[in-house]
Amino acid sequence: MKTYFSLVVTILAFSYIFSNGNKEMTLHDFMEDYVESAEKKFKKGDKEYLKKILLEIPNFAIDEDKTKWKEITDEAIDSGKLMSSCKNCHKLFKKEYKKSYKKRLIQVPEELILKK
Ligand code: HEC
Secondary structure, eight states: HHEEEEHHHHHHHOOOOOOOOEEEEHHHHHHHEEEEEHHHHHTTTTTTHHHHHHOOOOOOOGGGHHHHHHHHHHHHHHHOOTHHHHHHIIIIIHHHHHHHHOOOOEEEEEGGSSOO
C-alpha cells in the first residue's frame, strides 16, 4: 500500500513537471491562428508579439533547416522589417515543408498562445 502511494505521488509529480503549458499543433495551424494575428497587431503598430513569434519560429523547424530559419528571422528582427521574413522563408521552405511535414506537431510555448 505504501509503495502504491509513493508511486502515485511520483507520477503526479512528474506529470506536473512535464505539463509545461505548451500547446501542440501543426505549423500550418500555428501560422494561420497565431502568426496571422501577430501580423494584424503589427499593422496596428504593436510589434512586440510578432517579434516574440519570430524569435521562436526557428525552434519549430526540422533540425537541418533550423540554422537557415534563424538567419531569416534574425535578419528581419535586426533590420526591423519583420514582415520581410514571411516571404523570405515561404519562398524557400513552404512547399517542401507542406509536402513532407504537413502533419508534424510542434510545441508552441504557453507565452505565445493568445488569450482570446
Ligand atoms: C522561418 C520560416 C517562416 C517564417 C519566418 C514565416 N513562415 Fe509562414 N509558413 C512557413 C512554413 C514552412 C509554412 C507551411 C506550413 C504547412 O502548411 O505545413 C508556412 C505557412 C504559412 C501560412 C499558411 C497558409 C499557407 O500559405 O500555407 C500562413 C498564413 C503563414 N505561413 C503566414 C506567415 C506570416 C504572416 C509570416 C510573417 C509574419 C510568416 N508566415 C513567417 C514558414 C515560415
